[in-house]
Amino acid sequence: MSPVTLLRDAPLRTLLGACLPGGGRARLSILIYHRVLATHDPLQPDIPDAALFRRHMHLLARQFRPLPLLEAVRRLREGSLPARAVCVTFDDGYADNAAIALPLLQQSGVPATFFVSTGFLEGGRMFNDTVFEVVRRLPEGTLSPDEVPGLDAPLAIGAGAASRIAAAHALIGAVKYLEPAARQAVVGRLAARVRDLPDDLMMTHAQLRALHAAGMEIGGHTVSHPILTRTPAAVARAEIAGGRAGLEALIDAPVRSFAYPNGKPGADYGPEHVAMVRELGFDCAVVTSHGVSVAATDPYQLARFTPWDRSESRFQLRMLRNSRRLHLAA
Known part of the structure; x- marks a missing residue:
C-alpha cells in the first residue's frame, strides 16, 4: 500500500x-x-x-x-x-x-x-437460478396464474432487462415458500419451456x-x-x-x-x-x-x-x- x-x-x-x-x-x-x-x-x-x-x-x-x-x-x-x-x-x-x-x-x-x-x-442448480435462466431464454409473452401457482395476475415477459428482472423476482416470490415438491414441479415445468440451461x-x-x-x-x-x-x-x-x-x-x-x-x-x-x-x-x-x-x-x-x-x-x-x-x- x-x-x-x-x-x-x-x-x-x-x-x-x-x-x-x-x-x-x-x-x-x-x-x-x-x-x-x-x-x-x-x-x-x-x-x-x-x-x-x-x-x-x-x-x-x-x-x-x-x-x-x-x-x-x-x-x-x-x-x-x-x-x-x-x-x-x-x-x-x-x-x-x-x-x-x-x-x-x-x-x-x-x-x-x-x-x-x-x-x-x-x-446441480438451485431453483432461483433455474428461474433466472428460464426468464433469460423465454420469448416475449405472458405467464398465467394457472401455469405458476402463487401469481396474483398474468405476468408479462418483455424484451428488455427491466421487464425480465421484474418477472424473475415475481416468479421467485411466487414459488419460494411452496412445499418443496410443489415448487420443484412448477420450476420444472418452466424449465421444460426452454433449452440449454447451464449445469x-x-x-x-x-x-x-x-x-x-x-x-x-x-x-x-x-x-x-x-x-x-x-x-x-x-x-x-x-x-x-x-x-x-x-x-x-x-x-x-x-x-x-x-x-x-x-x-x-x-x-x-x-x-x-x-x-x-x-x-x-x-x-x-x-x-x-x-x-x-x-x-x-x-x-x-x-x-x-x-x-x-x-x-x-x-x-x-x-x-x-x-x-x-x-x-x-x-
Missing part, C-alpha cells in the same frame, strides 16, 4: 474505528455474498462482477481488519476483537466462488467463509477442496437448502447434520460454522432450529439480519448484510450506517 493511500485512508480508518470499536465494546461486521461474475450481468445487476468485487476486497484490506469468521467470533466473545473487524462470507456454493472470487481474495489477503449446500455440488453454476468437489486447501473456511448450509420453518423437525435436523457430514467427508476436516438457508428470523428459521445447530456442536451460525454483532449477540444468530454498492463512497457509507444497528438475537 502506497504512503499516499495510507495518508488518504487515515481519517476514514479513524472514523471506522470509532463506529466499529474493538475490545470489550467490539462490533463485528459480517458481509454476505453469493456469486462473483466474470462480467456484469444486466439481468442480475446486484451480483458483483470481478472488477467490483476486487474493489470491495481492496477497500476492506485497506480500511478494515478482515478476519476468518471463527477467529472473529472467538475474539468477540473473549473481548479481544480488533477495531474495524470484518468478515466475508459466501452462501450456497457457486463455482465462481472458486474460479473468480478465490484469486481476488488471495490478491487482497482477505479470508472468507463459504457456506455450501452439498446437494447442488457437481452439476455448471455450482462447485465441483475439486473446487470445494481447492477453497479449503487455500485456507478458506467451509461452513454448513444444509443439503438441499430448504426453508427450515416449512420443514418437519426431523428432516430439518437431518438436513443440517447431513450437510455438515457431506462437507467433512469431502474436505477431511471439521465444519464448525453454519448459515441458515435464506436466513430471515421467523420466516426462514425459528428458535427450534437455533437449538438444533447448537446441539449438533457447531461453534456459531449466521443469519441475514442487518446490523453488527456484539459480545451479547447470540453466537448462533450473528448478523450479516449485503454490500451491493458500486461506488467506494457509498460502500463506506453503508458500512458506517450498518455499524449503528446492534443485533442481539431474533
